[in-house]
Amino acid sequence: MRSFNLRHLAWMLPVFFLLATLRLPAQNAQQAADKSESNAAAAPKGRVIPRDEGPSIPTRAEMLRGAYGPFRLNNDLLYYHLDIRVDPDQEWISGKNTIRFRMLKDGTRIQLDLRDTLHVDKILLGTTPLKFERDTGTVFVDFPEVLHAGQVYSIDFYYSGHPVEIGRFGGMTFKKDPAGRVWITTACEGDGASVWWPNKDQWRDEVQNMDISVAIPNRLVDVSNGKLVGKTDLGDGYTRWDWHVSYPINNYDVALNIGNYVHFSDHYGDLPLDFYVLPEDLAKAKVQFAQAKEMLEAFEHYFGAYPFEKDGYKLVEVPYAGMEHQSAVAYGNLFENGYLGRDWAGVGISTRFDFIIIHESAHEWFGNSITAADSADMWIHEAWATYMEGLYVEYRWGKDDAIKYLNGLKPKIQDVRPILDERGVRAEPTEDQYFKGALMINTLRSVVNDDAKWWPLLHDFYQHFKYQNIMTDDVVAYFNEHTGMNLTPIFNQYLRHRRIPRLELLFGEAPGMVMYKWRADEEDFAMPVRVGTPGNWQIIHPTTTWQWMQTPLTKDEFEVATDLYYVEVNKQ
Numbered sequence: 001m002r003s004f005n006l007r008h009l010a011w012m013l014p015v016f017f018l019l020a021t022l023r024l025p026a027q028n029a030q031q032a033a034d035k036s037e038s039n040a041a042a043a044p045k046g047r048v049i050p051r052d053e054g055p056s057i058p059t060r061a062e063m064l065r066g067a068y069g070p071f072r073l074n075n076d077l078l079y080y081h082l083d084i085r086v087d088p089d090q091e092w093i094s095g096k097n098t099i100r101f102r103m104l105k106d107g108t109r110i111q112l113d114l115r116d117t118l119h120v121d122k123i124l125l126g127t128t129p130l131k132f133e134r135d136t137g138t139v140f141v142d143f144p145e146v147l148h149a150g151q152v153y154s155i156d157f158y159y160s161g162h163p164v165e166i167g168r169f170g171g172m173t174f175k176k177d178p179a180g181r182v183w184i185t186t187a188c189e190g191d192g193a194s195v196w197w198p199n200k201d202q203w204r205d206e207v208q209n210m211d212i213s214v215a216i217p218n219r220l221v222d223v224s225n226g227k228l229v230g231k232t233d234l235g236d237g238y239t240r241w242d243w244h245v246s247y248p249i250n251n252y253d254v255a256l257n258i259g260n261y262v263h264f265s266d267h268y269g270d271l272p273l274d275f276y277v278l279p280e281d282l283a284k285a286k287v288q289f290a291q292a293k294e295m296l297e298a299f300e301h302y303f304g305a306y307p308f309e310k311d312g313y314k315l316v317e318v319p320y321a322g323m324e325h326q327s328a329v330a331y332g333n334l335f336e337n338g339y340l341g342r343d344w345a346g347v348g349i350s351t352r353f354d355f356i357i358i359h360e361s362a363h364e365w366f367g368n369s370i371t372a373a374d375s376a377d378m379w380i381h382e383a384w385a386t387y388m389e390g391l392y393v394e395y396r397w398g399k400d401d402a403i404k405y406l407n408g409l410k411p412k413i414q415d416v417r418p419i420l421d422e423r424g425v426r427a428e429p430t431e432d433q434y435f436k437g438a439l440m441i442n443t444l445r446s447v448v449n450d451d452a453k454w455w456p457l458l459h460d461f462y463q464h465f466k467y468q469n470i471m472t473d474d475v476v477a478y479f480n481e482h483t484g485m486n487l488t489p490i491f492n493q494y495l496r497h498r499r500i501p502r503l504e505l506l507f508g509e510a511p512g513m514v515m516y517k518w519r520a521d522e523e524d525f526a527m528p529v530r531v532g533t534p535g536n537w538q539i540i541h542p543t544t545t546w547q548w549m550q551t552p553l554t555k556d557e558f559e560v561a562t563d564l565y566y567v568e569v570n571k572q
C-alpha cells in the first residue's frame with residue numbers, strides 16, 4: 001500500500017510536513033508518507049503504537065481479527081457477492097454480502113467481521129434469520145442447526161451505515177475531486193476490509209472468485225476489481241455497476257473507486273489494459289500510463305504471465321499515492337516519475353520510472369497472487385515488491401543500476417525490530433520489511449552466486465506458490481530444497497533478528513594474514529561472502545568461529561562486497 005495525495009497541495013502539504021516533522025527523521029519523511037502497513041495513524045483508536053520501537057500491544061479487536069480461531073478454522077471461503085448501494089450525499093452505504101463457504105468441521109457458529117460503527121441489518125440463511133453476537137469488530141454468526149463438514153452453505157449478510165474514516169487512507173472516504181465532484185475510494189489494507197463491508201476479515205482464507213455490484217447515482221462511474229460485466233439503470237436515478245473477479249482475492253484488495261472518471265484502454269498482447277482518470281488528467285495519463293506495458297514486459301520476463309488475465313489490468317486514479325488493489329491498481333502519483341515527484345532511492349535512478357506503477361503492480365505477483373497467510377509475514381508482499389523494483393531497473397538498464405538502486409534504499413532501514421512479527425494478532429510489521437527485505441533477497445542472489453540458477457529459481461518459486469496463501473516457512477523450505485543449500489540461518493538472521501550479520505575481520509595476527517568470522521544471532525550462521533578488491537573478489541565461507549586466510553592486502557585495501565551482500569563489516 002502506498003499513501004497519500006499531494007495532488008491537492010492546499011490540504012495535503014500541512015499533513016505531510018506534520019508527519020515528516022513529528023514522526024520520523026527527515027530522510028524518512030517520504031517513507032512515512034509511503035506506508036499504510038506500519039502506519040500509526042492507521043491504527044484503531046486506543047491502540048498504543050511506539051513507532052518502530054517494538055510491536056504494539058494489540059487491542060481485543062485486533063486479537064479477534066488477527067487470530068485464526070475455531071470459528072474461522074471450521075470453514076473455507078468459496079465466494080462473495082458484495083451487492084451495495086452508495087449514496088454520496090448521505091455518505092451512506094447499504095446492501096449485502098452473500099458469503100458462500102464449505103464447512104470443514106461440523107459446527108453451529110462461524111466468525112465474520114464488520115466494524116462496529118456499521119449496522120448489521122439482518123443475516124439470512126435462505127429465508128431464516130440467524131442470530132449473531134457482536135464483539136468489537138467481530139460478528140459471530142449462530143446457526144439453529146449443525147452445519148456439516150463438507151457441505152456448502154450460503155448466507156446473506158445485510159448491513160448499512162456511514163463508514164467512519166480510519167487511518168491515513170481513510171478505509172472508505174467520501175471526498176471531492178479538485179473540481180469539487182464526488183470522489184469516493186477505499187483503501188483498507190491495515191485496518192481491514194471490514195471497515196466498510198462484512199467479510200471473513202483475515203489473510204489466510206480467500207474466496208475463489210467474487211462478484212461486486214455497486215449502485216451509484218447515474219452520472220458517476222464505479223471501478224472495482226475484475227472485469228466489467230455490465231451496467232444496469234435501476235430507474236431511480238441510480239445505475240448498478242457489476243464487476244466479476246475470476247480469481248482468489250484478498251479482502252483488502254476489494255475496492256470501490258467512484259468518481260467522474262473518464263476511461264481509455266489499450267492492450268498488452270491479449271491482456272486488456274483499462275485506465276480510469278479524472279477528465280483533467282486524461283492527457284497526462286495517456287503519456288504516463290504507457291509504462292504499464294513496460295512493467296508487464298519486465299515482470300512477465302522474470303516471473304511469468306500477469307496473474308489475472310481474465311480480469312485484465314487497470315490503473316485507477318485515487319486521492320492517495322497508491323495501493324495494489326487486485327487488477328485495479330490505485331494510482332495517485334501525480335503522473336510523474338519517481339515517488340510523488342521525488343528521487344525515491346536517492347541515486348538518480350528512481351526518476352526514470354513511475355514508482356507507483358512499478359511497485360503497486362509488482363504486488364499483482366507478490367501480495368495478490370501469492371499472499372502471506374498472516375500479516376506478520378507481510379515481507380512476502382513488500383520485500384518482494386521492493387526487490388521487483390530492482391528487477392525492473394535491471395531489466396531495463398542492467399545489473400549495475402539495479403544494485404545501485406537497491407543499495408540506495410539502505411538509509412531507509414531502521415533496524416529497530418525484526419521484520420517477522422507476531423502471528424495471530426493482526427501485526428503491523430516494521431517498514432524494514434521493504435528495504436531490508438529486498439536487500440536480503442539481493443544477498444541471497446549473491447549467495448546462490450549463479451544467475452543461471454537464480455532466474456529459474458525466482459520464476460519457479462513464484463509459479464509454485466501462485467494464487468496461494470503462504471508463510472515464511474514455505475519460502476525458506478522452497479529455497480532450501482531448490483538450491484540444495486541450508487539458507488535457514490540466513491533467512492532467520494535477516495527476518496527474525498534486529499541486527500544484520502557483521503563480518504569481523506582481524507588483521508595483523510601474523511604478516512599477510514586476516515582472520516574472519518560472522519557475528520550473528522543465529523548460532524549456526526554461515527554465509528559465503530566476496531572479499532578482496534572490486535574486480536578481483538574472492539569468495540570466503542565464514543561461519544561464527546574464527547578462520548584465517550592469507551592476503552597481500554592491507555587492512556585499508558581489504559574490502560568486502562557490501563553492495564552484493566547486505567552485511568556490516570568490522571575491520572580491526
Ligand SMILES: [Zn+2]
Pocket residue numbers: 001002359360363381382385
Ligand atoms: Zn507495497
